[in-house]
Amino acid sequence: MKISCWAALLMLVAAQAHATPASVARGSELKSKPALDATKVADLSEGEQVEHLGNEGGWSKIKTAQGKTGYIRMLNLHFAASASNSSAVAGLSTLGNVARTGSNTNVATTGVKGVTKEDLDKATPNPEEVGNMERYVVSADEARKSAKTAKLSPQDIAMPEVKP
Amino acid sequence: MKTKLLISLAVASAVMSGCVTDGATDALKNTNVNRDQVNKAVDTFMPDSGYKQALKGAVEATHTWTPEEERQLGTNMSAVLLGASPLYKNPQAERYVNEVGLWIALQTTQPDLPWRFGILDTPNVNAFAAPGGYVFITRGLLLRLHNESELAGVLAHEITHVINHHHANAMKKRGATDVVAGLVQQKSGSANTAALGNLAKGLYSSGLDKSDEYDADRNGVYLAARAGYSAYGLPSVLQMYASTPQDAGLQLLFATHPDPNARLDALNTAMDKTNFPKGVEDAARFKQLQKLVQYEAPASEAPAAAPKKTKKSKKSPA
Numbered sequence A: 001m002k003i004s005c006w007a008a009l010l011m012l013v014a015a016q017a018h019a020t021p022a023s024v025a026r027g028s029e030l031k032s033k034p035a036l037d038a039t040k041v042a043d044l045s046e047g048e049q050v051e052h053l054g055n056e057g058g059w060s061k062i063k064t065a066q067g068k069t070g071y072i073r074m075l076n077l078h079f080a081a082s083a084s085n086s087s088a089v090a091g092l093s094t095l096g097n098v099a100r101t102g103s104n105t106n107v108a109t110t111g112v113k114g115v116t117k118e119d120l121d122k123a124t125p126n127p128e129e130v131g132n133m134e135r136y137v138v139s140a141d142e143a144r145k146s147a148k149t150a151k152l153s154p155q156d157i158a159m160p161e162v163k164p
Numbered sequence B: 001m002k003t004k005l006l007i008s009l010a011v012a013s014a015v016m017s018g019c020v021t022d023g024a025t026d027a028l029k030n031t032n033v034n035r036d037q038v039n040k041a042v043d044t045f046m047p048d049s050g051y052k053q054a055l056k057g058a059v060e061a062t063h064t065w066t067p068e069e070e071r072q073l074g075t076n077m078s079a080v081l082l083g084a085s086p087l088y089k090n091p092q093a094e095r096y097v098n099e100v101g102l103w104i105a106l107q108t109t110q111p112d113l114p115w116r117f118g119i120l121d122t123p124n125v126n127a128f129a130a131p132g133g134y135v136f137i138t139r140g141l142l143l144r145l146h147n148e149s150e151l152a153g154v155l156a157h158e159i160t161h162v163i164n165h166h167h168a169n170a171m172k173k174r175g176a177t178d179v180v181a182g183l184v185q186q187k188s189g190s191a192n193t194a195a196l197g198n199l200a201k202g203l204y205s206s207g208l209d210k211s212d213e214y215d216a217d218r219n220g221v222y223l224a225a226r227a228g229y230s231a232y233g234l235p236s237v238l239q240m241y242a243s244t245p246q247d248a249g250l251q252l253l254f255a256t257h258p259d260p261n262a263r264l265d266a267l268n269t270a271m272d273k274t275n276f277p278k279g280v281e282d283a284a285r286f287k288q289l290q291k292l293v294q295y296e297a298p299a300s301e302a303p304a305a306a307p308k309k310t311k312k313s314k315k316s317p318a
């Protein structure tokens, strides 16, 4: 029973990943494909409420209130945290807090830490742990080799100009 | 020599009176005169007054750290973060984040810094940087990312904070210069360590200037693209932040960064004129990582039973 509560929580989080409420940040076109030269499906006006379904490259797949599906430039969207999914998400990111403050003594309370303002306030600097980072150091060659397995190669892209 | 001091003094006065361009501040930074000498000159040529102290402060603010000082500062600041939350001691996961992070850092102007990347073992969602090459990401954030280009975007943002000395400059403004110099010279270690720890807690709790965050977003996107990733990893993470309620696990992130919708708008402007290559979005090694950082569902007790209620604050649309 309790395990199924946990499973339900995870499912809720997973379901939430499929459609997220969003709004159109500035007037733009809904395209049939994630490309500038794709055919227009509809005009989208600023502030229009839509559902965000996912991203492809620089494009977001969305569904309009009229039920039309298509693509919009990813950076032409805004989002607002919806209240309905708040408890599910809180379950994940504050998992540690719950375990730490859990009323049941069987819940593990050791080794779960946070980096909230309060945690930082109470923190005692741990220089030894900084030293422990040396265990996981990789060499430049190892990083390059691993990047190759991920099909990464350096691109000749100029960094943006420094703002005056 | 004397001429140089006088020029420095003139530039410093101009800095103080607020009528100076960045170029002139750089000129002050680039003179080979150390701040002790400038302070001496101030003492010699200026009558005692409030202006005198302000001028000395302006000189402090333009002092350039040595790489050694910056590393020392970063080590002490990292000790504070790791004091709040230890490393996630899974060697495979930690090495993976170092591989991705170093690969991106190799595409910057400072590939030879002793770059160190670490996973903080906390479900809270955040990422941090410290001067001299330290970058941290929380286990909670890793779990929320969808692909490796998103991780690249987060790390490239933090790497930019290091490259552009954002935290070092902020700590300087908070008065850390003498404390760090003392630590490097190994003078009154414990007092200086404690003082620096408190300055670091203050900075991590209140965050950098918003302009530094926008700078890290803008440069982070281009840096990730230089490393061969899709440029849209970071924007995708910002979408996730923007659509996530501000529960306790994300409180510090939201308190220390501009509104995610405003960050998306700024990137829309910044990325407008560049035609980015498609780039790599994901890799098999990222999927393995996500398995490694997963929290096990407790066998007997469901933590879902009592999620802590936190005050919800409304995000204003940008």
Ligand SMILES: [Zn+2]
Residues within 6 Å of the ligand: B157, B158, B161, B213, B216
């Ligand atoms: Zn930042």
